[in-house]
Amino acid sequence: MKLHFDVEGGEFITAGIASSKVKKTLKQLGISPNIIRKVSISMYEAEINMVIHANGGIIDVEITPENIDIQLVDDGPGIENLDLAMQVGYSTASKEAREMGFGAGMGLPNMKRHSDDMTITTEVGKGTKVHLAFKIHE
Amino acid sequence: MGEILHSVKLDIDKCIGCTDCIKRCPTEAIRVRNGKAHIMDERCIDCGMCIRVCRNHAKKAVTEPLDKINDYAYKVAIPAPTLYTQFRNIVNPNIVLTALKKLGFDEVFEVAKAAEIITAESKRLLDDKNMPKPVISSACPAIVRLIQIRFPSLIPNILPIISPKEAMARYAKEYLMGIGIKKEDIGVFFISPCAAKVTNSKQPQVIEESYVDGVISLKEIYLKLVPVIKTIDQPERLQMSNSEGIGWAHTGGEGNASGIENHIAVDGIENVIKILEKVENGKLDDVDFIECLACVGGCLGGPLAVENAFVSSNRMDKIKKFNKNNLYKRDIPLFDHPIDMYWTKPLKTKQVLKLDDDMEKAIEKLEHLEEIYNQLPKIDCGSCGAPTCRALAEDIVCENAHIEDCVFMLREKVRDMAEQMVTLSQKMPPSISKDS
Ligand code: SF4
Ligand code: SF4
Numbered sequence: 001m002k003l004h005f006d007v008e009g010g011e012f013i014t015a016g017i018a019s020s021k022v023k024k025t026l027k028q029l030g031i032s033p034n035i036i037r038k039v040s041i042s043m044y045e046a047e048i049n050m051v052i053h054a055n056g057g058i059i060d061v062e063i064t065p066e067n068i069d070i071q072l073v074d075d076g077p078g079i080e081n082l083d084l085a086m087q088v089g090y091s092t093a094s095k096e097a098r099e100m101g102f103g104a105g106m107g108l109p110n111m112k113r114h115s116d117d118m119t120i121t122t123e124v125g126k127g128t129k130v131h132l133a134f135k136i137h138e
Numbered sequence: 139m140g141e142i143l144h145s146v147k148l149d150i151d152k153c154i155g156c157t158d159c160i161k162r163c164p165t166e167a168i169r170v171r172n173g174k175a176h177i178m179d180e181r182c183i184d185c186g187m188c189i190r191v192c193r194n195h196a197k198k199a200v201t202e203p204l205d206k207i208n209d210y211a212y213k214v215a216i217p218a219p220t221l222y223t224q225f226r227n228i229v230n231p232n233i234v235l236t237a238l239k240k241l242g243f244d245e246v247f248e249v250a251k252a253a254e255i256i257t258a259e260s261k262r263l264l265d266d267k268n269m270p271k272p273v274i275s276s277a278c279p280a281i282v283r284l285i286q287i288r289f290p291s292l293i294p295n296i297l298p299i300i301s302p303k304e305a306m307a308r309y310a311k312e313y314l315m316g317i318g319i320k321k322e323d324i325g326v327f328f329i330s331p332c333a334a335k336v337t338n339s340k341q342p343q344v345i346e347e348s349y350v351d352g353v354i355s356l357k358e359i360y361l362k363l364v365p366v367i368k369t370i371d372q373p374e375r376l377q378m379s380n381s382e383g384i385g386w387a388h389t390g391g392e393g394n395a396s397g398i399e400n401h402i403a404v405d406g407i408e409n410v411i412k413i414l415e416k417v418e419n420g421k422l423d424d425v426d427f428i429e430c431l432a433c434v435g436g437c438l439g440g441p442l443a444v445e446n447a448f449v450s451s452n453r454m455d456k457i458k459k460f461n462k463n464n465l466y467k468r469d470i471p472l473f474d475h476p477i478d479m480y481w482t483k484p485l486k487t488k489q490v491l492k493l494d495d496d497m498e499k500a501i502e503k504l505e506h507l508e509e510i511y512n513q514l515p516k517i518d519c520g521s522c523g524a525p526t527c528r529a530l531a532e533d534i535v536c537e538n539a540h541i542e543d544c545v546f547m548l549r550e551k552v553r554d555m556a557e558q559m560v561t562l563s564q565k566m567p568p569s570i571s572k573d574s
Pocket of ligand 1: 146177181186
């Protein structure tokens, strides 16, 4: 099954709606709590990143009996140095975002740690595509 | 496990099917069918929200009548600390405890005292650092059930310690048996502001068996206590607790008692849900302890309490202040026998939201659900008897409702039918048709 979300940029307060809906869907499908947790953590991080850094974007989720695939696409500024961004603690978040408790530099490493597969393609000035994959059976 | 015994029940005669309750139930456990509300047992967490919002008083918590104590030769009351805050101008717990004895109890032991012992134990567990952060308190049974059905991935974060009322019931029985009273003669009655604690005394999930023999609602005993309290000049020395234990009744009380600085205290089920969402997203693992209480004001706002929670909170401050200087406390070897304070059974996940056991079928149902939802007006009016349009769509795919239950869809159908009838009525049989 497929789910599609349009995410607004800069909306810290409502950020997380898409991940909340996906979580509810996974519960309705009876997916194990442990996997729900992994998906929650990584998808929430990705969604927040999209809100803080990329002025929003779109999220497409596909769920089959074997896998959960999440594609996040934005046309934001892109990531200049991906290797650096993957390091724990590295952050380019604005002062405002940091003051609100976001942008601690844990986003990408956390997403990688909690997903079974993560690929990022990014181009400065064009945007970023994140693909997160999870196996339903551990 | 067999049938779920719930404390919260519906009085069918009083229910007018107004749909007030379906909107506020945090687990979408209520539907109105044929003009009456129905509670779906497997989803109800006994939070008592529906008891509060029903203006026809059709929802109630089933508790034991006071007479029930007469089934036992030796009657013990274990009152929740909320009881102390219900009476105007009474700050000395000894007065309330003495009045309980006058009502017919042979002995009174405060749950507040057990709360202090539980606090010490949970501190030890928290220092142990073996538990995933944040540790979530297990004190509110409505929250434990909420986690079980809505946030199962957080089950490992729950503090696996028994509740103060359970601990006090155990201490009481051990002690009384120790001084020669026969086990079968002892009846331990919890005086409760809480519906969920009635359910979890009758059907505990994490221990084999509750030591509580009956739960009496605070509301019921309040009416009987008021005249007795007035007659007490010289209270007996019955109190053992101090401010920390008594404070457990109020939001933040448990965290304050244990002195854990890095903690969050949240009350009101909607607020709790927001915090648990954050925990599930991994956003609060820098917090040590979270105390979640289903009722606004904590147990002071319990559905079986009499006084308004904010007024009770003011009285709680006065009681705590009184207690700081009150050295008139009872000293008995009640706690010499150690008891087991830990859960002996794991808390199981309850996947009540699951649409089908077969994942492929569940996906099909969910796709169908989305289609239905997209046809519905999405205004969540509740006229169909479900709390939201989405909940109606869920009920339809689970074959518990029809799309025509939606008044808007019904109207559309009627209009289509009317149009068809007009078209049909214009088609005259050829035998009488004017044109032929
Ligand atoms: S007690 Fe709470 S969960 Fe149960 S039906 Fe009432 S509102 Fe819903
Ligand atoms: S806050 Fe207290 S009274 Fe309310 S449901 Fe929880 S334990 Fe019961």
